[in-house]
Amino acid sequence: SQTIHQWPATLVQPVGSPLSLECTVEGTSNPNLYWYRQAAGRGLQLLFYSVGIGQISSEVPQNLSASRPQDRQFILSSKKLLLSDSGFYLCAWSSSHPAGTQYFGPGTRLTVL
Amino acid sequence: GQQLNQSPQSMFIQEGEDVSMNCTSSSIFNTWLWYKQDPGEGPVLLIALYKAGELTSNGRLTAQFGITRKDSFLNISASIPSDVGIYFCAGRNNQGGKLIFGQGTELSVKP
Numbered sequence: 001s002q003t004i005h006q007w008p009a010t011l012v013q014p015v016g017s018p019l020s021l022e023c024t025v026e027g028t029s030n031p032n033l034y035w036y037r038q039a040a041g042r043g044l045q046l047l048f049y050s051v052g053i054g055q056i057s058s059e060v061p062q063n064l065s066a067s068r069p070q071d072r073q074f075i076l077s078s079k080k081l082l083l084s085d086s087g088f089y090l091c092a093w094s095s096s097h098p099a100g101t102q103y104f105g106p107g108t109r110l111t112v113l
Numbered sequence: 114g115q116q117l118n119q120s121p122q123s124m125f126i127q128e129g130e131d132v133s134m135n136c137t138s139s140s141i142f143n144t145w146l147w148y149k150q151d152p153g154e155g156p157v158l159l160i161a162l163y164k165a166g167e168l169t170s171n172g173r174l175t176a177q178f179g180i181t182r183k184d185s186f187l188n189i190s191a192s193i194p195s196d197v198g199i200y201f202c203a204g205r206n207n208q209g210g211k212l213i214f215g216q217g218t219e220l221s222v223k224p
Contacts, residue, residue, distance in 0.1 A: 006155075042199060044156075044214040090155050101146060102203075102212055104155035 002027035006091050006105040013112055019064075019078040021108050023091030026072065031093040033074040034102060035066055038088040050074060051096060086112045119202050119215025126192055127223050134218040135186040136202035144205040145178050145185040146212070151198045159200075160187070192222050 007022045035047040046059045048066035056066050063082050067075045088109050092102040119136045148156035160171050162178035175188045202215040
């Protein structure tokens with residue numbers, strides 16, 4: 001069966017510091033991968049998605065970037081965090097052909113102080 | 114762009130009551146999904162719908178894909194305290210496989 005992991009579970013970082021969040025998927029190959037942010041207001045905002053290694057699509061202009069160095073690894077990064085980057089970050093995967101139902105990881109709670 | 118309107122935003126009910134929530138879209142979807150999110154965790158898929166008119170159950174949960182393909186509802190029968198959480202609808206058309214999410218319905222169940 002497929003599983004999705006996110007690391008770390010929680011993170012407190014000062015403004016201006018770098019960020020690296022990791023997402024890995026097991027039990028499937030060539031998945032579509034997604035990064036979402038969920039603010040306190042509950043809505044899920046799609047940040048990035050990837051259909052393959054090195055292929056990243058950005059949904060909104062922001063202070064963040066994403067990379068996919070391996071088939072089942074998705075990284076969310078920032079060079080300098082802003083206060084507004086605080087939130088709950090969720091990674092999700094789906095099958096690729098055709099694009100299927102998305103399954104979410106456990107999330108990372110990021111607090112920028 | 115496409116938007117999903119999910120209602121109600123929140124519900125406070127007594128244990129044992131039935132619950133109904135719905136989502137409407139400004140355009141046609143070919144897939145409707147319903148997720149539940151517990152505090153501090155990722156959303157978990159409850160029901161997936163792929164055909165207009167489809168009615169699918171998962172235990173006490175029932176969801177339907179509207180005939181117009183622009184709406185879906187989720188019913189929970191005989192609610193229990195562990196039903197507490199935020200329920201999200203999500204829809205997808207054929208464009209790129211991305212999901213559009215509703216804003217969520219926060220359910221509180223009083224024992």
